[in-house]
Every structure is written in C-alpha cells, then in structure tokens.
Amino acid sequence: MYMQGxxxxxxxxxxxxxxxxYALVVGSVLWRAVILRRRADHPVADQAILRSTIGIxxxxxxxxxxxxxxxxxxxxMVLWGVLGELPMADYIxxxxxxxxxxxFVLALGIAWLSGRLLLEPENRSLWIWLGAxxxxxxxxxxxxxxAVGRFEHREPLMLLTIxxxxxxxxxxxxxxxxxxxxxxxxxxESARKFWPFAVVRFGILGIGSVALLLLTGLPLAITYVDSWxxxxxxxxxxxxxxxxxxxVIALGFAFMNHLAGRRWRIxxxxxxxxxxxxxxxxxEAFILVGILFVAATLSSQxxxxxxxxxxxxxxxxxxxxxxxxxxxxxxxxxxxEDLIAGEAGRVAVVKKIPSVAAKEWSDYNHNISGMFLTxxxxxxxxxxxxxxxxxxxxxxxxxxxxxxxxxxxxxxAETWPLGPIGFWESxxxxxxxxxxxxxxxxxxxxxxxxxxxxxxxxxxxxxxxxPILCAFGGILLxxxxxxxFELKTEYLIQSTHVTMGLLAVMMAAGRWLELRLEPVDGxxxxxxxxxxxxxxxxxxxxxxxxIGNIMMYYLEPLV
Amino acid sequence: xxRPLHMVLHxxxxxxxxxxxxxxxxxxxxxxxxxxxxxxxxEPVKASHAxxxxxxxxxxxxxxxSKVFWVSEGDVYHPADIARGKKPGExxxxxxxxxxxxxxxxxxxxAADGHLTESTIRxxxxx
Numbered sequence: 001m002y003m004q005g006x007x008x009x010x011x012x013x014x015x016x017x018x019x020x021x022y023a024l025v026v027g028s029v030l031w032r033a034v035i036l037r038r039r040a041d042h043p044v045a046d047q048a049i050l051r052s053t054i055g056i057x058x059x060x061x062x063x064x065x066x067x068x069x070x071x072x073x074x075x076x077m078v079l080w081g082v083l084g085e086l087p088m089a090d091y092i093x094x095x096x097x098x099x100x101x102x103x104f105v106l107a108l109g110i111a112w113l114s115g116r117l118l119l120e121p122e123n124r125s126l127w128i129w130l131g132a133x134x135x136x137x138x139x140x141x142x143x144x145x146x147a148v149g150r151f152e153h154r155e156p157l158m159l160l161t162i163x164x165x166x167x168x169x170x171x172x173x174x175x176x177x178x179x180x181x182x183x184x185x186x187x188x189e190s191a192r193k194f195w196p197f198a199v200v201r202f203g204i205l206g207i208g209s210v211a212l213l214l215l216t217g218l219p220l221a222i223t224y225v226d227s228w229x230x231x232x233x234x235x236x237x238x239x240x241x242x243x244x245x246x247x248v249i250a251l252g253f254a255f256m257n258h259l260a261g262r263r264w265r266i267x268x269x270x271x272x273x274x275x276x277x278x279x280x281x282x283x284e285a286f287i288l289v290g291i292l293f294v295a296a297t298l299s300s301q302x303x304x305x306x307x308x309x310x311x312x313x314x315x316x317x318x319x320x321x322x323x324x325x326x327x328x329x330x331x332x333x334x335x336x337e338d339l340i341a342g343e344a345g346r347v348a349v350v351k352k353i354p355s356v357a358a359k360e361w362s363d364y365n366h367n368i369s370g371m372f373l374t375x376x377x378x379x380x381x382x383x384x385x386x387x388x389x390x391x392x393x394x395x396x397x398x399x400x401x402x403x404x405x406x407x408x409x410x411x412x413a414e415t416w417p418l419g420p421i422g423f424w425e426s427x428x429x430x431x432x433x434x435x436x437x438x439x440x441x442x443x444x445x446x447x448x449x450x451x452x453x454x455x456x457x458x459x460x461x462x463x464x465x466x467p468i469l470c471a472f473g474g475i476l477l478x479x480x481x482x483x484x485f486e487l488k489t490e491y492l493i494q495s496t497h498v499t500m501g502l503l504a505v506m507m508a509a510g511r512w513l514e515l516r517l518e519p520v521d522g523x524x525x526x527x528x529x530x531x532x533x534x535x536x537x538x539x540x541x542x543x544x545x546x547i548g549n550i551m552m553y554y555l556e557p558l559v
Numbered sequence: 560x561x562r563p564l565h566m567v568l569h570x571x572x573x574x575x576x577x578x579x580x581x582x583x584x585x586x587x588x589x590x591x592x593x594x595x596x597x598x599x600x601x602e603p604v605k606a607s608h609a610x611x612x613x614x615x616x617x618x619x620x621x622x623x624x625s626k627v628f629w630v631s632e633g634d635v636y637h638p639a640d641i642a643r644g645k646k647p648g649e650x651x652x653x654x655x656x657x658x659x660x661x662x663x664x665x666x667x668x669x670a671a672d673g674h675l676t677e678s679t680i681r682x683x684x685x686x
Contacts, residue, residue, distance in 0.1 A: 011674060075673055082667050082675055083626050090623035096673040149618035149670060151647045300674050302593040306617035310595070349634045349679055350663045487593070 009435060010078075012479040014071045015296030019165070020289060021067060022141070024060025025110060026166060027173005028053055029134050032127065035174070035201045042197050046190045050121035052180050057130075058114035060173075065107035072100050099143035106137040138166055146224070146299055157223060160216045167212035168295070172288045174202050174209075175281055182278040196273050200261040206254055213247075223305065230304030233314040235491040237304045242478070242502050243294045246287050249506065253284035276532065279516035283509040283536075286471050290505035293475045302487075313487045315495075322555070323496050329367035329552045334360045339413050340420075354558045362556040365410045370551025372403045377545030383454070384538060394454040397466075400447025404440050411436040435476055442473050453515075467512040467540075474504030489557045496550055503543040503550075510540030592616040592670040595648075597680060599664075604684045606659045614680075616648040616668070624669035627652050630679075632660055639664070659686040 032053055036045040045053075075096075080086040091097055113130045120126060139162065142148065147157030181198055184191035221240055231237035257280055260272040307313040334357040345353030376399035383393035412433045413419050415426035426433045450466045452458035478501035517533030596615040604610045622643060628636040629652075640653040652664060664680045 071673075078675060079624060079669065082677065083624065087623050090621065094621060094624070094669070094673075100673075144673075151618070302617060306593055306595055313593070349630045349665060350632050350661050350681065352681070 009479060010074055011071075012293070012297045012300050013475075014067055014074070015299060016289075016293035016475065016479070018064060018067045018071065019168075019292040019296055020172070021060045021064035021107075022137075022165070023169035023172035023292065024056055024176055025064060025107070025173070026134060026138060026169035027171070027175075028057035028060065028177060029127075029131055030170050030205070031174055031177045032057075033131070034205050035177070035198055043190070043193045045194055046188075047121050048184065048188045049181065049191055049194060051118060052184050052191075053177060054114050054117045054121060056176060056180055058111055058118065061107045061111040061114060065104050065111060068100055068104040068107060072097060072104070095143050095148060099140050102140040103137055103144070106133055106140065109133050110137070138162055141165055146303060153223065157220065160220050164213060164216040164220060167209045167216065168288075168292065170209040171206060171213070172285070172292065174205060175285050175288060178202060178281050179278075179285060182281070196261065196264050196270060199257060199273055199277055200265055203254075203258045203261050206258075210251065210254070224303035225308075226305040227308050229314060229316070230308035232317050232320060233491070234301075234304040234307060235487075235494050236298060236301040238491065238495050238498055239294055239298045239301060239478075242498050243291055243298070245502060246291045246294065246505065249509075250284050250287040250291065253280045253287070256280055257284075276517070279513055282516065283513045286467070286505060286509040286512060289471065290474060290478065290502070293478050297479050307487065315488050315492050319492060320495055323492055324499075324550065324553065326549070326553050327555065329371060330360065330363045331367070333364040333410075336413060336418055343414055356558065359556045359558045361410075361413055363554065365407075366551045366554035366556070368406065368410075369403060370548045370554065372399050372406070373544055373548030374552055375399065375548075377541055377548050380541045380544065381538070384534065384541075395451055397447045397450035397454060400443045400450070402447075404443035404447065407436065407440045407443060411440065439473065439476060442469055442476075445469060446473075463515055464512065467508040467515070470504055470511065471508035474501045474508060477501030477504055492557050496554055500547045500550055503547045507540045507543040507547075510536045510538075510543065513537075514540065592618055592620050592648075592668045592674075592676045594678070594680065599680060599682045604654065604657060604662075604682060606684050606686050607656045609656050610654045612652040612654060612664065613644060614650045614652065614666075615646070616650060618670055619643075619648055620650060620668040620670060626667045628665045629654055629657075630663040630665050631657075632662075636665065657684045659684050 032050075036049065036053065038044060076086055076088075076091055079091060110130060110133050113126055113133065117123065117126050117130070142158040142162045145158065145161045145165075147154060147161050150157055178198060181191055181195060185195055225231050225237055225240060231241065257277050260277045263269050264273045304314075338357040339355070339361050342353070342355030342357045345351070346355040346358055376396045379393050379396040379399075382390050383396060385393075409418060412426060412430075415421040415430075415433055416423040419426075427437050428434065446466060446469050449458065449462060449469070453463040453466060477497045514533045514537030517536065518531065593616065594614050595617050598611075598613040604612070622641060625641070627639045627641050627650075629639050630636055642651045642653075643649065644651050650668075661681065661683055663682070665677075666680075667675060667677045669675055
C-alpha cells in the first residue's frame with residue numbers, strides 16, 4: 001500500500017512533468033511552423049528569435065527523454081519492490097515499456113536534431129526531419145493512456161486522447177514560447193517588434209487548439225464519466241471538474257490577450273499588449289501547468305464509468321457536500337497513546353478495525369491548520385488597507401512558519417518524532433508521508449520568503465518564489481495520494497484536497513500577477529486601491545482564505 | 560450491427576494508429592485495474608472446500624507482473640495461484656480448503672497505463 005502510494009505519486013508527478021516537456025516539444029514545432037512563418041507584411045523572425053524557439057525545443061526534448069527514461073527505471077524498481085522480483089522479460093514486453101522506450105528514443109533524436117538546428121536555425125530539411133520525428137512521438141502516446149486498456153471503443157478513444165494531448169501541447173507550448181519571446185525582447189529589438197504580431201497570430205492558433213481540445217475532450221468525458229454520479233461521486237469526476245474550472249480560468253486569460261491583440265491590430269494601440277498581456281500569459285502558464293498535472297493524475301484514476309454503479313466505490317452527492325459543510329472545528333486532539341493503540345487494528349489486513357482516534361487526530365490536524373490559514377487570510381486582507389495603522393498586517397506570512405512546526409509534529413503520528421517509525425524509513429517508503437514532509441518544508445520556506453517580500457527586504461527575484469512554491473504546493477495537492485484508504489474514502493478525501501489544490505494554483509497565479517503588475521517593490525505601497533494587480537492579489541488572498549475554510553471544516557471518513 | 564458513425568470513427572482511428580505500429584507493436588493491452596465484480600459476493604466460500612474465486616477487473620491484468628495472496632488471521636500471507644479467465648479482465652484465484660474464519664485476498668496487479676494497483680478484499684468462511 002505504502003509503495004503504491006509512493007509509486008502513484010511519482011507516476012503522477014513524473015507524468016505531469018512529461019506532459020509539460022511533451023508540450024514544449026510539440027508546441028515549439030507548431031510555433032515555428034505557424035507563428036514564425038514568413039509573411040509579406042509582417043516583420044521577420046530573425047535568428048535570435050529562431051534560436052530562442054529552438055532552445056526551448058531542445059531543453060524540452062532533453063528533459064522529456066530524461067523523464068521518460070527515469071519513469072521506466074522507477075516503474076521497474078517499484079515493481080521489484082512490490083513483487084519482490086522483477087521479471088525483466090515480462091516488463092520489457094509490456095506495451096507501456098515499449099511505448100515509453102519509443103518516446104525516449106524519439107525524444108533523444110529530437111534533442112540531437114535541435115542541437116544541429118541551433119547551428120543552422122533556418123535549415124528547412126532539418127525542420128522537416130524534426131517534424132517527422134514528432135509525428136511518431138505523438139502517436140506513441142496512444143499506448144500510454146487510459147484508452148489502451150478499454151474493452152470497447154479502444155482505438156477511437158486512443159485517437160481522441162492523442163489529439164486531445166496534441167491540442168493541449170500546442171496551447172501550452174505556444175504560451176511558453178510567448179513568455180520566452182517577451183523575455184528575449186529585453187535584449188533584442190527584433191523580438192520587441194515581433195511581439196504584438198506573435199500575440200495576434202497565436203490568438204488564432206490558440207482558438208484552433210481550444211476547439212480541438214473541446215471537440216476531443218467532450219466525447220472522452222462522456223465515455224469515461226457516463227453519469228452525474230460518476231462526475232460528482234468519483235475521483236475521476238472530481239479531477240475532471242477541476243480540469244474544466246482551470247480551463248475556464250486559462251480561457252479567461254487567453255480571451256483578455258486576444259482582446260488586447262485585436263485592439264492593437266485595429267487601432268495600433270499597444271498599451272495593454274505590452275503592459276499587461278505578458279503577465280497575463282505568465283499567469284496563464286501557471287494555470288496550464290496545473291491542468292497538465294491534473295491530466296496526469298486523471299490517468300491514475302479508474303474511469304468513473306467503471307465504478308459509478310458500485311456504492312462501495314463511489315460517494316453520493318450528499319456525502320461529498322458533507323465534506324465541505326461548515327461545522328465547529330475540532331480543537332482537542334486524542335492522546336498519542338490512544339492513537340498508537342488503534343493503529344494495529346487500523347492497518348490490519350484481515351481484521352481491520354477503524355480507529356476513531358486516528359480519524360480525530362487527522363480532523364484536528366486539518367482543522368487547526370485551517371484555522372491558521374483562515375486567520376492569516378483575514379490579516380492578509382487587512383494588509384491591503386492603505387493606512388500606516390495596518391502595516392503590522394504585512395507580517396501575516398509568519399503564520400506559515402507556525403503552521404510548518406505544527407505540521408512537522410502532527411502530520412504523521414506513527415512516524416518520527418512522535419511515533420516509532422524512523423524519519424528516513426517513513427519519508428521514503430510512504431508516498432503520503434513523503435508529500436507531508438515536502439509540504440512541511442514548503443510551508444516554512446513560504447513563510448520566510450513572503451514576510452521578506454511583503455516587508456520590502458526581499459530581493460527582486462526572491463519575491464517570485466512564493467507564487468512558484470504555492471503552485472508547487474497546489475500541484476502536490478492535486479496529486480495527493482491516500483492509497484491506504486478504500487476507493488470511496490480516498491475520493492472523499494481527494495475531493496477536498498483537489499479543491500484546495502485548485503485554489504492554491506489560483507493563489508499562485510494571482511500573487512504572480514500582483515507582483516508583475518505592481519512593480520513598486522511588492523509591498524503594496526503607492527498603488528491605486530483597485531488596480532488590476534491589487535485585485536489579483538486580493539483574489540490570491542481570498543483563495544488562501546477559502547483553503548483555510550475547507551481545512552477548518554474537514555472531517556475524515558471513518559474507515 | 561455497428562452504427563455507421565462509429566464505423567467511420569473506428570476505421571479512421573485504426574488508420575491513424577497504424578502509423579504507430581512502426582513504433583509500438585500491438586499486444587494484449589490493459590488499463591488501470593479496479594475490481595468491478597467478485598464471485599465472493601454471490602458465492603461465499605465454504606469451509607474445507609477448495610474454491611475458485613473469480614474477480615472481474617475493468618481491464619486485463621498482466622499475470623506475470625501481478626501477485627495475489629490469500630491472507631489468514633494474524634495477517635499471514637500465502638501466495639495464491641492465478642489464471643486468466645475467458646472474459647476480458649477475468650481473473651481466477653485458487654484458494655485451498657480453508658477453515659471457518661475471517662480472511663482476505665490481497666492483490667497487486669499491473670495495468671496497461673503502468674499503474675500498479677494494490678487492494679484488499681475481505682471475506683468470511685462460514686462453518
């Protein structure tokens with residue numbers, strides 16, 4: 001079980017990274033073919049722009065090869081660990097291994113070709129070869145998705161899934177290229193000139209990729225979810241809802257960029273396209289990264305269709321609502337002795353006895369953590385009041401430091417420092433403990449960095465660590481494993497954690513935008529009260545407040 | 560009879576995916592495995608009789624990369640023989656004659672998407 005938790009987590013995490021790298025590769029090739037194509041009345045993408053494009057393509061392909069290779073090795077190690085042996089011939093014979101190996105080799109080939117392209121960026125035949133290698137890499141993905149295991153409609157579902165992946169890759173890869181082009185504009189005049197043209201051209205490509213995403217995503221969703229109970233009562237369904245919500249936010253950013261591009265095209269007004277669009281695109285990238293991780297996590301969930309009719313595997317809508325219903329938080333904890341006494345029964349295979357103490361221990365941890373975040377959220381909102389009397393409120397991130405100390409002692413009572421299982425053993429043999437340890441460290445670092453940023457003593461670069469770490473925390477929550485629970489219980493817990501993950505990604509995007517659009521010093525001084533940056537910052541704080549509320553009312557199912 | 564739209568979609572899919580054959584040879588494939596049906600719910604295990612438990616997964620499982628145990632009281636693990644059934648996703652587990660009491664089946668199965676699914680089914684053997 002513990003190994004499965006760790007394996008699922010690594011699978012989902014690597015899966016998300018692989019999707020990102022895949023998108024960088026595929027999106028960059030399309031970027032070159034469509035956005036950088038020569039047009040008579042447009043400025044030409046010169047060698048600097050081409051090299052920047054190829055640089056991303058090359059980095060993406062090298063990382064893709066490395067991650068895909070790592071995944072194959074880790075999977076073998078996990079199999080070895082769980083089965084006690086590794087039948088190598090059987091493992092190599094699996095479709096998973098062969099498709100993964102194919103993608104690994106093709107990614108290496110693309111990396112080599114892009115290295116050549118860096119020397120000859122305009123060599124047409126090299127680009128054609130590169131496109132030719134990308135095609136089987138995209139198709140190989142068909143053997144790495146859910147659809148390959150279906151008994152019915154297998155091939156159509158495989159095709160729809162790779163088209164869906166392709167569309168997402170074009171979108172994310174293009175957004176990454178836009179971010180790189182804007183940064184290149186700091187040093188290259190040609191990039192500055194090309195920027196508005198690229199935004200407008202990408203708007204058209206983006207609409208096409210979104211249309212393809214929806215056209216392929218809808219039949220996939222209908223097939224895999226099949227019912228309302230499947231949508232609201234299973235892990236697969238809840239992740240799909242999260243993915244759709246993130247998609248709507250990303251589309252919102254894309255729409256604003258599109259409008260700015262249109263204004264520029266019609267009137268030549270370039271204010272927003274240079275002042276706001278670059279930062280909206282960065283925030284969009286945060287959201288898209290979240291979507292790709294959700295997509296990777298989806299692939300580790302059984303499709304709702306397969307379990308929706310089984311009351312032991314799916315939750316009812318009232319049961320899900322109950323998880324989010326406000327109630328008086330638990331502020332007393334069972335003793336450590338009571339908790340340990342119930343552990344033997346809780347983890348027994350044959351005569352499993354649910355532990356009330358373990359449930360209450362977890363409720364207490366979540367509820368107190370929620371109170372930390374809720375209070376921090378309220379104080380953070382006060383910090384936006386433009387009065388010297390509220391300067392003290394800028395120290396609200398110190399609550400993260402307190403939270404991390406609390407989590408360190410309370411997260412996993414059966415492990416060090418309170419329990420008998422050693423630090424290293426628990427950290428690296430249990431996926432859930434591993435994630436808790438990361439979250440604890442993350443909270444501590446977040447607190448220190450953000451206090452420095454909010455009080456104006458942080459360096460310019462370090463300020464951006466908070467939204468980056470927030471996004472990482474959100475991704476952890478989106479891929480959070482509770483493998484020792486049964487499927488229904490796992491889902492009920494997941495429903496809250498996924499919602500918090502969604503809010504954490506929104507928090508990251510909001511704070512990032514605030515820092516980018518309020519370039520004073522990040523401390524909210526001398527800015528208009530309802531500027532775009534402030535609204536984004538307040539939305540980030542509201543997201544944290546909502547995360548606090550969800551945790552404050554969290555009630556773990558008794559199993 | 561297959562509907563025309565489905566046939567068109569199916570044919571198109573097969574045609575496109577055929578290009579992938581250059582890269583990945585098609586074999587028996589499988590997906591994330593969850594037990595959707597179990598013979599234990601219909602035919603309880605009788606004491607002192609060898610029993611064949613049938614599990615239906617939502618996808619095929621790779622037998623050579625899977626392990627199943629029957630677990631007796633005190634969480635003592637015993638390897639169980641497994642075999643593929645006739646229907647897709649059907650797995651047969653051979654249990655020896657058991658005395659009355661509480662038991663569990665613990666399975667670790669490898670699915671097509673590379674996910675290792677590990678779960679437990681508890682059951683009671685009546686006298």
